[in-house]
Amino acid sequence: MILCDIGNTLLHFYKEGRVWACAPQNLATHKEALQGEVFYISVNPESTNALLEFCSSATDLAPKMQLESKYEGLGVDRIAACLGLCGKSGVVVDAGSAITIDLMDHGTHLGGVILPGLASYAHAFKSISKALDLPLNLRVDLKSLPNATADALGYGVLQSVLLTLQHLIGERRAYFTGGDGKFLANFFSNGLYDGLLVFHGMLAVLGA
Amino acid sequence: MILCDIGNTLLHFYKEGRVWACAPQNLATHKEALQGEVFYISVNPESTNALLEFCSSATDLAPKMQLESKYEGLGVDRIAACLGLCGKSGVVVDAGSAITIDLMDHGTHLGGVILPGLASYAHAFKSISKALDLPLNLRVDLKSLPNATADALGYGVLQSVLLTLQHLIGERRAYFTGGDGKFLANFFSNGLYDGLLVFHGMLAVLGA
Structure with a gap:
């Protein structure tokens, strides 16, 4: 299979x-x-x-991906990742082309938030101005104020994404997946990285 | 003139x-x-x-736009807006194509951060997927979890920008300018909107 x-x-x-x-x-x-x-x-x-x-x-498998939720138009990949929790409560963060953040409470989806993916921010800056067409420094020190453009861009992206994640995750357990999931999970003591979350959801639906 | x-x-x-x-x-x-x-x-x-x-x-006027700062490559528009504070301390938020956030302490620039402008986020989502090519709902209620895509996008953008601004502004006075400056200033009790901040800086340099 x-x-x-x-x-x-x-x-x-x-x-x-x-x-x-x-x-x-x-x-x-x-x-x-x-x-x-x-x-x-x-x-x-x-x-x-x-x-x-x-x-x-x-x-x-889309017709079988059923999730209890009031959300209109929830993408099937988000449904699969949420089902990948297999009934556990927590926050699902899928950090790919976009960063989707979905809150799950014992199998019920409570709502979700979407941010651009990390690469998409870099692309957005490039579209704004040639002066902002720089690789983001995502290793920037968030404890001091940036004094160079690559740091200012990296700080803006990383800090804004992390603060939003912190705000939504709070004390909950967070399950990260997607291309940038591992990187972002490192910032959270209550964060776990599971690159197979979507597949776990598909396997659950298949009863496998 | x-x-x-x-x-x-x-x-x-x-x-x-x-x-x-x-x-x-x-x-x-x-x-x-x-x-x-x-x-x-x-x-x-x-x-x-x-x-x-x-x-x-x-x-x-660029050669005359001098600001005490360690920042390498600070744009002349950001320098002008910071000079527009005329020696006052505070945070300058210029919300245009990009959102620049600069901290000023009695005429000295302490560092700065860059985020995409609000319209740039919408453009970024559109580039990621047709499913995200929706007008952001920036009037979304930040106190409840979104249950529709336009709200999820609006929440992500607005919450991430506001949390970053709150983190950088703290108890300081914030001076907002730029096309989205008025909208963002409304979220801050210690925020003032001054659409002429850049021009005040240029006038200060001209001694006018």
């Missing part, structure tokens, strides 16, 4: 505890690995079509 | 207490208003050239 989480940028695969990622245009090179029953969720119709070209029998 | 603050997007003019803004491609329609001695500061070389086409004798 192969699981596929089709994101805004990449397709993420899971097979027997092993994971790999692939851009939609590079799927042909992963064709061998896609032998078997494939279950997917997707937030990107173009990438879904790319997958279906190679695995026409792949099954969309 | 006419003052001009050339920003990333628009040229902002000041004449005898009156202000107006103009896109560089529309300068011709403002030609009549540009009769007289013109002093400018600029962070946008293309727009500077556009101004100089109509006012070839306009004087760049």
